[in-house]
Amino acid sequence: MGIPHFLAIPYPILGHMNPLLQFCHVLAKNHGCKITFLSSDEHFKKLKKAASSSGMESEMMRLVSLPDGVDPNDDRSDQGKVILTTRTTMVDMLPKLIEDVNGMDCDNKITCVIVTKNMGWALQVALNLGIKGALFWPASATALASFDSMQTLIHQGIIDSQNGLPTKEHKEIHLSSNLPKMDPSAMPWYCLDNTFFFLHMKQEIQTLNQAQWWLCNTTSHLEPGALSISPKVLPIGPLMADQTTSSSSSSLILKEDETCLEWLDQQQPRSVVYVSFGSMVSIKPNQFKELALGLDLLNKPFLWVVRNGINGCKNNNGNYGLYPDEFHGSKGKIVNWAPQKKVLNHPAIACFVSHCGWNSTIEGVYSGVPFLCWPFVSDQLMNKIYICDVWKVGIGFEKGLILREEIKKKVEMLLGDEGINERCLRLKEIVIKNKQEGQKNLNEFINWAKE
Structure with a gap:
């Protein structure tokens, strides 16, 4: 068996980039894996500048970028817009980028693509090219189990199929006997633009289910119930115990x-x-x-x-x-x-x-x-x-x-x-x-x- 080569593709916000970049450090520094980390052009210059001074980029870890299509004058806090624009802009460019990366090292081609939430389309591109895929989930295993239970909750008449809001008969949501009962407002799809995000995640979770592994920075002690109902979830935490650089990945974006x-x-x-x-x-x-x-x-x-x-x-x-x-x-x-x-x-x-x-x-x-x-x-x-x-x-x-x-x-x-x-x-x-x-x-x- 050779050295695995991971192409890491986070959704372009700090809360996704930071934990995935930290995970990639662990893979490269502690396990000798090769990493190609794909950021949006918006963040690439900052990452590249910081990487050159911190020694983060090395023979085993390389930074690349693609445009996310978000206009410089647009509001990046509008997550709906960023989700849609990133997908429509990057999806046609990703196969060429994978081809170029593989062409630079024919003996160590990309063996697995790792994506975060909202980037399931990239997982689909990889699978179409015959490349393995995995999800790195930047939130809790319980949140992931909740998204994975959407269709079941709809079939049971507990939540509305168009916005995820609870039906009148259900004032609490109980995903399983091993998980705490929760107010509907605690569901991770509950937000200001509930309809868009709920429908997006209903489709997204189906795409993410094509990944063989769902990696979570959690432990079996912290979330045993979530792990018991989602067999794909692999608890790999606590990741901060493996911090290998003096600078955290968040400091690459925010000083x-x-x-x-x-x-x-x-x-x-x-x-x-x-x-x-x-x-x-x-x-x-x-x-x-x-x-x-x-x-x-x-x-x-x-x-x-x-x-x-x-x-x-x-x-x-x-x-x-x-x-x-x-x-x-x-x-x-x-x-x-x-x-x-x-x-x-x-x-x-x-x-x-x-x-x-x-x-x-x-x-x-x-x-x-x-x-x-x-x-x-x-x-x-x-x-x-x-x-x-x-x-x-x-x-x-x-x-x-x-x-x-x-x-x-x-x-x-x-x-x-x-x-x-x-x-x-x-x-x-x-x-x-x-x-x-x-x-x-x-x-x-x-x-x-x-x-």
Whole structure:
């Protein structure tokens, strides 16, 4: 058997690129696999520039790109538009790119294409060319099991076939006896443009079912129920245990502010409230104001990630003009982007105020940090159920505008709950031990790709 050559194709947003790029590092550095990583032209220059300085690109890992067709003036937060444009633009170009990559190394041609959600069309292209295909799922195994159960839920009359909303007879959704009951709004297809996304994923999951493996950054301890009802799912987590480079893949797109680590070094152990809502979420001005004043009200040190381009960003004069006038922030540090794994593992961190994206959820669990859950959309609501009700390592906010007093109250409640802290540490130990199982499953996948 030769060396497997993987063509990795993420959907062009950070929440997909980051975990897939991290996975590719593991395949290349730890297992000697060859990687061709396909990004959109939009991200390629940033990736290439960072790769040349960090040593990420090597003989075993090469970056290539194709246009995603999204106009520079278009709103990239319009995921429906990005999904459709990426597919229609790239689908005809991908066979030629595969041919060119194979032509450069005839002795080590592409043996397997790995795609993320929304890129099932690329999996179909690969299979048509006789190349193996696998899915790398950037969210939880439970979210994947939910999408895979769509048709069953429709047949059972539990959800509507056109928008995924529950029928009047069903106020809760229970995918199986091994999974928690969930409010319909916690389903990962529940979003503002419910009809488009639901119909897209109903078709997408059928395409993704052609992959032999569904790879998830999870463990059998974290999501046993989801694994039991989706036999294709292969838990290969926790992936952050295999981090092989000093720079995380997210820092290739968004520049990390390392000064926050020096600031954390000056804080007392378990004293800092860390607030980050990931790379996609933006909060409305009235909620941003309450969060800012809630952090002031806490009277505790805080580290707050406020991305440029959202509420609270610097204006043209370099001033933070969108913060409320009464906001002091004297006990905190605000950064545009943080080296999150390092932050969460810092002894000064007391808790993680999180949007509950899966990448952040896994990183927080692996670091043994209590969560204050603030989910916004999609699988974040499902992840909150696991954090609060299944693993019991955090507490959460309810829907609607969250006032500053509520923020203060919930943080103090979380920090005063020793039971949560103890469960966080126990879960961390278990997940670290799960690394052996994840490694075994990963080896099984690589051996399959070699055949």
